Amino acid sequence: MADDLAADAIARDQAGKPPTDETARLREAGLPAALTPPGPGRGADWRTGCAVIREVAAADGSVGELLARHYVHAWSGRFYADHEHAAALEEESVRERWLWTGAVRTPSPHHDAEGPDLTLRPRTTGYVLSGHRCVDTAVAAADQIVVDAVCAATGDVLVVRIPADERGVTVEPDHDRLGQRVAGAGRLALDRVAVTPGQVLGRRPHDEESTAPVTGLAEPALRLALCHVALGVAEGALTEARDLNRAGRAHRLPGEDPDLFLTYGELASATQTATAVVDRATEVMARALAAGAQLDAEASAGVAALVATAEAVMSKAALHVTAQVLELADAPGLDRFWRNARVLTAHRPVAQRLRSVGEHYLNGSHRAAAAVFH
The missing domain is CATH 2.40.110.10 (Butyryl-CoA Dehydrogenase, subunit A, domain 2)
Structure with a gap:
């Protein structure tokens, strides 16, 4: 699916049309049915779902976000409904191959x-x-x-x-x-x-204090899925710039400029660092989702704070990498990675996230962890 999307990503970005063709491709590949909460003989666990989202986002950030929001909204039954209602809803979603948003x-x-x-x-x-x-x-x-x-x-x-x-x-x-x-x-x-x-x-309770711990995972789960989208965008940008350099279609050729190695090393390190933090948050989120109704408020708040940390690190890395590749290679469509990263991170100021993470670290405040996501 990612290879198919990458083949015409630039043309589709320039056209900017609603994703009618893209969703048809997703349905043909079976991804909407595959990216649902795990159950007997169906769905994808949180780690697998996020890995799929990131790989698709590297080829096309827009479709990666579409899949990320689909996947998280497909979990809505587990966040808000009782077990029987959620199970029946998920089975119907797989059977009907629903695409979710919200x-x-x-x-x-x-x-x-x-x-x-x-x-x-x-x-x-x-x-x-x-x-x-x-x-x-x-x-x-x-x-x-x-x-x-x-x-x-x-x-x-x-x-x-x-x-x-x-x-x-x-x-x-x-x-x-x-x-x-x-x-x-x-x-x-x-x-x-x-x-x-x-x-x-x-x-949905009016305040965080009265929110059930598992319900409190709904917003951080969405933020974390979008972290994987932004990371995929950064990885896609770096890969495309590297391929342009190797093909000799960039400002500088590999092997001729030591500074080029230094730049690529710095960008690759920034991406790997963000990946490590996001992957840790993904593992902790996966365990929290598996706990379901058994999750306690302290664990839920800790997950929220860790996701906020991942989001802050990811935001800086994605914007930096996607901006820097424009100096490494000059090719049509390469700017789409920065534009996509900018939209994905624009409404989530890093300073606000870090203050909330700091308050949670200093005071162990459940309220501080929840406030990260306002």
Whole structure:
């Protein structure tokens, strides 16, 4: 799949169209069904899922992000629903080969002050859902969309699953993005969309303190999957620049400039360092996900802090590597790696992450670990 995507990655990035062709390729390869939570005879464990995401992202960052968000949203049943509901949902997802996307907000006083952008109103057979939400991937190509919305009657925040072809669902693709242009970002508009009780996955608490430890993994899991996307982008950029140098299609030829060796050594080391930190977070996350309902609050907070550390290291490495390769080789399309890395890291300031990690390290604060992800 990665080789297939790499063959026309530049042309597709320049076109910037919604990922209709890309999702067709993914379905043909069986990846949406493969990248679901592990179960008897189905799914992929967390380590394998992240390895697949990173390899695809090295070829095409947009499709890597699409797969990362699909994979994490496919875990939504385990994060928010009971065991029986989650198992049935995952089996149906594999059987129907669903592609998932969504946008679930973390608890935040800022969001509460703004008022809900999505509202659920009870009716005899469930709810009707109205409002709008920006979605980062596959807004016009997904089968299932996971969002949170406020119940107008109780004030509870409920996480719900919406079939993309449900009446009242419309999408407006974003055609003007700096990077990740083929990920399929856009705006979701919901006009009195019917929501059955079976589509309600669970309640999202208003604050971190009352959040179940396993539910608290939802946001760090997404951040960690996106770390693998950004690392894949950095690895893809470095590999493409190296291949251009070896082919003699760059500013300097291998073997002629010792400084070139030094630059490649520095960039390769930065990538390897970030990989080591992200892989450690991946291993700890895998163990936490396996623990499920047995996970305690202290372990969940520790996972969140470790993911924040990985994100901070990854962000610096991805931006540095993808910018530096532009000085090593001058070829059409090489800039897409920096643009993709920039979009992936733009909304997650490193300084904020490091402050929260420092507070967790100093005080052992559960609140500090959760606040990393606001």
